[in-house]
Amino acid sequence: MDHFTLRRRALLASAALMAAPAVLRRAQAAEVAGKITVAGWSKPITEITNLLVEPDKGFFKAAGVDLAYVPGAGGGDALRNVLSGQADVAFTDPGALFAALDKGEKLRAIYDIYPQNVFNVVSLKSASIKRPSDLKGKRIGVYSLSSGTRQNLLVLLNQAGLKESDVTIVVTGLLNFAPLMQGQVDATAATDTGLLVGRRKGIGEVDVMAVRDHLNVSSDLFVVRDKFYQDNKPLLRRFLKAYRDSAAWMIANPDEAAGLAMKVAIDGTDRATNLEIIRLRNASAVSPLTEKHGLGTLDVGTLQKAADAYRELGLISQPLRMSDVVANDLLPPSA
Structure with a gap:
């Protein structure tokens, strides 16, 4: 094929792209760009190495997600940052979720980070x-x-x-x-x-x-405002896939994660300690349910039992129906 023919084909392809409907171009752009800010319960510590290694590993970039992290001082702090608009996704505990729901906040739990109580x-x-x-x-x-x-x-x-x-x-x-x-x-x-x-x-x-x-309920969940859940499902699906990929990487490669934690975590100065912390967190990320349906799968029944227990304890005053709050529909299919 001569140079003239190649150049002509390139010009035709460029013209076709320019002629594509604006809505199609916007849809294509949406698939490769979208920012998610995670509000954490902690500072950047070894436990969350799989989030902190994004500049090195690029799990979220590969999924078309620009990841940002806002540190906090507890699960309630993480939820406040989401409710105030400072972040999109809260890395929070069920107790903080129950307390916010009890006050009338409209929220969705979309991923079970640690199914085990730690x-x-x-x-x-x-x-x-x-x-x-x-x-x-x-x-x-x-x-x-x-x-x-x-x-x-x-x-x-x-x-x-x-x-x-x-x-x-x-x-x-x-x-x-x-x-x-x-x-x-x-x-x-x-x-x-x-x-x-x-x-x-x-x-x-x-x-x-x-x-x-006494009560083996999940330690941490990803929680979003219901409106954000309704309005950003494609973006949240990509975010959750990237997070699941990052968690699976840390489970499969604890030694590599421990080494990277020395660079990205504020408490990651000792590699041996990092490795032990990462192994504990990896163990808390799995359960019989996640073994069957994939990392992040939420157990509605267990969360309901926990919400009922919190009410019986007087920690919340309103009955909560967790089936209205838990959303497993954004999780990627299990491998």
Whole structure:
């Protein structure tokens, strides 16, 4: 084929593209561009390495999503950032979701990030706090008043017929094992990864009460405003596919993720610790339901039981129908 023919074909193709209807061009552009801002419950920490490695791995870029991350101090903080328009998707806990729904907010849960409950309450052996009833009158640390640590602590207190007023809650921040070791609190509400870091920093022998032994509900979900869900389904589908790909990558490649965490996570200075944290988070991302239907699949029944329990505990006042809130329709088909 001569140079003239090639040039003529190129000009014809260009003319055809220019003649394409404007609506088609807009649709094509929408498929390759769209920004999603995630409001997190934390700063950029090792637990969320799969989100933080976007500049290196490009999971979201490959799906046509421009990803941004807004840090927070607890699941309630993440939801507030979404409700105020500072972000599109909240990385939040079910307790914060239930509280917002109880206040009349219109929200949708679209992805189960961690189907396993990872919260606990930890105390030094010397404190002799072995059961929920032993917490009465004690000072207990939480990440923040809007965090899942506080919500899950209240669930644990209820097991002993205790209320929040029966203890003194102390906001200690994310690295809350230092106040425990220094005697500023008698116990601290944390997560499995928090406990791991505490043990590596020499917390010593401890007693651990796992909330999952009393209520094994998901630890974190992706939640959006209902209007955003209705108006942006194609974009959200691409976002969830990219997130699932990033989570699957971290599950399959924990060593690589641990190395990258040293660069992208504010707490990622020790590779061995990173690896242990990542393995814990990988384990919490799977369940029998996700093994069958794919990562992120939401369990409506479990979330309903949790919402009912929160109402029975007095943590919310309105009955919630989670089938109206949970949306599995945006998830990509399981492989």
